Amino acid sequence: MKLFLSSPCLPLCFSVSVVSPLFSSSPTRASTADVFSCGSRAGGMSGAVSALADDFSAAFYNPGGLALATRTSLSAGLFLAVSQLSVNKTDPDIRSAFGIWFGAALPIPLGGPLRDRLFAGIAYYHPAKSLLYEIGGAYDDLSFALFQNRIQRDIILPALAFRFADGWGLGVGANAFAGASGGGGAIEGPSRSLEASTEIALTTVVAPVVGLRGRITSGFDFSLFYRGEFSVPFDITIDSRIADRVVKVHVQSRTLYTPSVWGAGIAVRPSSRLRLALDGAWEQWGRFSGSVVVIDGQLPTVGTPPVATLNPPQSLARFFDIITVRAGVEWDVYQSTRADTRLSTRFGLRVEPTPIPPQHGATNLADADKLGASLGFGLAWGPLRIDLHVDAIWLGTIRIDKDPARLIDESTAAGLQTTNPGYPQLHAGGSVWSGGLTVTGVLP
Numbered sequence: 001m002k003l004f005l006s007s008p009c010l011p012l013c014f015s016v017s018v019v020s021p022l023f024s025s026s027p028t029r030a031s032t033a034d035v036f037s038c039g040s041r042a043g044g045m046s047g048a049v050s051a052l053a054d055d056f057s058a059a060f061y062n063p064g065g066l067a068l069a070t071r072t073s074l075s076a077g078l079f080l081a082v083s084q085l086s087v088n089k090t091d092p093d094i095r096s097a098f099g100i101w102f103g104a105a106l107p108i109p110l111g112g113p114l115r116d117r118l119f120a121g122i123a124y125y126h127p128a129k130s131l132l133y134e135i136g137g138a139y140d141d142l143s144f145a146l147f148q149n150r151i152q153r154d155i156i157l158p159a160l161a162f163r164f165a166d167g168w169g170l171g172v173g174a175n176a177f178a179g180a181s182g183g184g185g186a187i188e189g190p191s192r193s194l195e196a197s198t199e200i201a202l203t204t205v206v207a208p209v210v211g212l213r214g215r216i217t218s219g220f221d222f223s224l225f226y227r228g229e230f231s232v233p234f235d236i237t238i239d240s241r242i243a244d245r246v247v248k249v250h251v252q253s254r255t256l257y258t259p260s261v262w263g264a265g266i267a268v269r270p271s272s273r274l275r276l277a278l279d280g281a282w283e284q285w286g287r288f289s290g291s292v293v294v295i296d297g298q299l300p301t302v303g304t305p306p307v308a309t310l311n312p313p314q315s316l317a318r319f320f321d322i323i324t325v326r327a328g329v330e331w332d333v334y335q336s337t338r339a340d341t342r343l344s345t346r347f348g349l350r351v352e353p354t355p356i357p358p359q360h361g362a363t364n365l366a367d368a369d370k371l372g373a374s375l376g377f378g379l380a381w382g383p384l385r386i387d388l389h390v391d392a393i394w395l396g397t398i399r400i401d402k403d404p405a406r407l408i409d410e411s412t413a414a415g416l417q418t419t420n421p422g423y424p425q426l427h428a429g430g431s432v433w434s435g436g437l438t439v440t441g442v443l444p
Contacts, residue, residue, distance in 0.1 A: 032079050032099065032125055032434075033060050033155050034258045035147065036391060037374075039101060039123075040077060040438040043389035044376015045328025046348025048277040050265035051213065051223040052330075055440060056103020059123040059159040059173050062211030062225045062265075066119040066161035067169020072106035077387075077438030079125070085395065085430035087142045087366045088422065099127040101438060117163050121173075125155035142421050145356060145365040147432065153232075153256060159209065167215030175207040175230050175258075205232055207258075219269040223279075229287065231257040259321075259355075260284040273332040278325075285319035285355035317363070319355040326350040330378075339381075346376035346389070359426050361406035366428035368396040383442045390435040397429035 037043035039057040050062040056075050058065035081097040101123070108118040159173030207228035215221050238249040263281030270276065327349050334343040350372040356365050376389035402423045404416045416423075 032081070032097065033123070033157075036079070036081060036434045037389070037436070038125075038157075039075065039103070040376060040387035040389040040436045041346070041378060043391050043434070043436055044346035044348060044374050044378070044387065045277060045330060046326045046350040046372055046374045046391070048265065048279045048326035048328035048348060048350075050211070050225050050263060050279050051221040051267035052275065052277055055105050056101075056121055056123045058105065058161075058171070058211075059103070059121045059157040060209065060227075062213055062223045063121070063159035063161050063171025063173040063209055064169040064211035064213035064223065064225075066105050066121045066159060066171055067163035068167065068213060068215070069105045069107065069119060069121075072443040073104065073440050074443070075101065075103040075438055075440040077101040077436055079434065079436040081432060081434035083147065083430070083432050085144050085147070085366075085428070085432065087144065087364075087428040088426065090142065097127065097434075099125055101125050101436075119161040119163065119169070119171075121159045121161070123155065123157040127153065140362050140364055140420050140422065142364045142366065142426075144367060144428070146354075146367055157209065169213045171211050171213070173209035175209060175227070176205070205230065221267040223263075223265040223267075225261075225263050225265075227258070227261040229258065229260040229284070231255065257288050259288065273335065275330040277328040277330075280326075281324050283322050283324060283355070286321045288319050288355075317357045317361075320353075320357065322353045322355045324350065324352045328374075341382075342378075342380040344378040344380075346374070346378065348372075348374035348376075348391075359400050359422065360403040362408060362420060364420070364422035364426055366398065366426065368398045368429065370395055383444070385440040385442070387438045387440070388436070390433070392434075393432045395429050395431065398426065400426040402426065 032038070037047050038060040039055070041055070042049045042053065042057050042061065045052075047061070049057065050065075052065070053061045054065045054069040055073050058069075077100070079097070079099050079101060085091075102125075103121070103123045105121040106119065107116060108114075108120055110118060156176050157173055158176070159171055161169045161171035163169050207230035209225075209227050211223060211225040213221065213223050232255050234252065234255065236251045238247065238251070261281050261283050263279060265277065265279035267275060267277045329347045330344055331346075332342050332344050334341070336342075350370075352370040352372070354367045354369050356367040359365055370393050372391060372393045374389060374391040376387065378385065378387045400422075402420070402425065407416060407418050407420055407423060
């Protein structure tokens with residue numbers, strides 16, 4: 001993390017010791033459900049399953065699909081993602097993501113008018129090495145914003161669904177986690193040593209997930225879904241008094257951002273062996289401008305002026321809303337009713353425009369229009385189902401020339417003097433590969 005000062009400041013051991021661990025410059029990993037997939041059946045179809053999913057993945061794609069489940073299912077799986085991205089001929093050092101999925105979908109055993117009407121589900125993802133990995137960067141850092149700023153974390157998605165008619169379900173769920181807020185301070189004690197204190201509170205962050213699933217005919221399903229805006233806020237105030245000097249620093253960041261998503265999907269079954277699916281979504285990225293650490297406050301300085309003011313050097317451009325399209329095919333290449341066995345192959349495609357505005361100014365948020373393709377296989381054998389998938393996302397190569405008039409001149413010498421790492425041109429591209437295995441058991 002970088003601090004931007006309007007004049008030289010005194011060393012502040014306490015402030016650095018508090019702020020630095022909270023915003024490490026270490027690489028980060030992206031959230032699997034939002035960026036990649038939730039489960040390997042969905043992964044093999046590029047996520048085009050809002051009108052098909054009735055297992056634990058419905059808690060993310062469309063909770064209404066839980067109401068179409070006929071039996072209890074329990075799932076567990078593995079996920080891995082590897083980055084092959086580069087920006088200005090350097091490796092952004094996005095770590096490989098590895099984690100474990102757990103999930104369940106089940107009818108709630110009630111009698112009377114609610115019999116076979118209420119259903120519950122949950123999807124839970126746990127990264128292998130951390131509960132939450134949060135990072136905020138400087139405004140001019142070279143970064144792939146949609147991968148580095150949507151941080152890997154535990155994903156908890158509980159959901160309930162109500163079957164209000166045969167083949168029709170309405171569901172509601174929640175994307176839940178916690179943010180952090182609070183403060184800290186330090187004063188000189190009787191021995192002139194620093195006595196520090198901190199008070200950090202975890203605040204609940206919940207975003208709704210709502211879905212409607214309908215079966216028009218035995219061969220045609222449709223879905224409507226909404227996922228609310230989600231982000232984890234970080235808001236810390238440091239208020240200290242050192243040698244009769246007041247130190248005030250306010251640190252804010254907004255990470256793990258996912259926009260509000262409005263979408264619809266259809267699934268068509270031309271035959272008992274073939275399923276075709278198509279999803280479209282409107283992603284409201286326009287409310288976001290990147291997970292940049294914002295610092296303001298005052299620090300004591302030597303000389304005049306007596307204080308230095310901390311501020312972001314310039315405002316950040318808002319992102320654009322985008323329309324994404326996903327398509328998937330699931331084909332049962334082998335079926336045996338005698339052995340209750342089915343072998344399926346899956347294909348998927350997705351198109352995702354970039355929501356990030358052209359980076360002609362001081363910021364260096366690398367991204368491009370993306371094309372994704374996936375391949376998957378499924379084996380159903382009695383009550384056991386095993387799904388495998390591999391997915392690739394390709395980013396188009398971008399070359400953006402910087403506008404010198406929009407950069408900060410860091411010297412009074414003739415010509416532009418800047419340390420902006422994206423100057424004179426921002427050049428980025430590459431791919432991200434992911435894959436996974438999900439095992440599901442269906443109870444009698």
